[in-house]
Amino acid sequence: MADVSVLNVKLYGRVIGTLTHVQGDRTLFSFTEDYIADGHRPTLGLGFKDDLGGLITNHAATQVRVLPFFSNLLPEGHLRDYLAERAGVNPLREFFLLWVLGRDLPGALTIELAEGEAWPPGTGDKTGERNQSRENALRFSLAGVQLKFSALGDTKANKGLTIPAEGVGGSWIVKLPSARFKSVPENEFAMMSLARLIGIDVPEIDLVDLTAIKNLPEGLGDLTGKAYAIARFDRTPDGPVHIEDFAQVYGVYPENKYKSASYRNIATVIGAEGSDADIEEFTRRLVFNTLIGNADLHLKNWSLIYRDRRTPSLSPAYDFVSTIAYIKDDEAALKYARKRRFDALDADELAYLAGKAHLPEKPVLDTAKETVARFHEAWAREKTHLPQAKSVTEAIDAHLERLPLVKL
Ligand SMILES: Nc1ncnc2c1ncn2[C@@H]1O[C@H](COP(=O)(O)OP(=O)(O)O)[C@@H](O)[C@H]1O
């Protein structure tokens, strides 16, 4: 086994940096000279910018893990363990996980071995069986927790989705039903549909029969029902669009996605970097997710998108689920500004959040009021037509009773 391995970090196909694995299971990241010298360089992430907008080029070596920015590109939890096992890689050794999974990452990034073997040393023999698991592993390479994969497919007219054999290149994300909780795909589809109805920026979504998905890997256990599909906003016919999530923005490892920063901190970045429309959109999403009881709106469920390759704006919405029907919870995933309880979000907390995040108060409060009004109207009209389980509807109705926000 060679002592040193190098992975190229590519942004829009151009090598902009390298991750180098050296003795002692340490990894070093550095930008290429060419990228450093480029005055019009495409942005990799806000966390790489210093206070004057320059590029931060000194990065401490990490051991076993990679820098939080790169760690956040990898799947978490069970999904990571499952993939790592299939690929024959230790789930803690992130350099090797990137080596294996780097071809279909969020945004316009790819990470590929500079030269040499396609698979890390020590990941087993080259028998057909092992190769099959590796290919299967690649099909699930997307970040997050829920079992999911990229899929190729057409719009509504042609409902079939196909998982590409190599796991790379799909423009949809398909999330499979959960073995633990009932009807999560229906819940997510319903919440995202409602979000769209009240004016939130939601990509094309669909609920698909598992039987309509071609090429589903085997060995997934007894899955029944429907899967949730969402069009990837980081894939367009003109090529990939770069995105980063707020754990990356703040340089926080994925396991700290429920702490280390608050909604006020997210708002500060959006206020400083985004447009007035982004501030309104942020407010709509914060209010909406409080109303539906989404206790999982953590740092990784907010992303920035770089449509012109340099300037961030708030990405379209994703991963809105009413979680309170599954796990009773009085608190949001992050603190609003001072408080965390769902019932603490009122005009006062919103005004405080806006002030601390340097957002203009009036548009925030006006947008919040409008969102509540639109929600009432859409919920009353649609709740019996949307596909979420009855228990979810009941949990939301009970939750709304306890929220001062509804009287905003
Ligand atoms: N429509 C989308 N387009 C592009 N990237 C997406 C989209 N939806 C989710 N993602 C990315 O995939 C990750 C996992 O998706 P998410 O829906 O949050 O799954 P999970 O329920 O596992 O957290 C997100 O953190 C985000 O980076």
Ligand SMILES: [Mg+2]
């Ligand atoms: Mg998520």
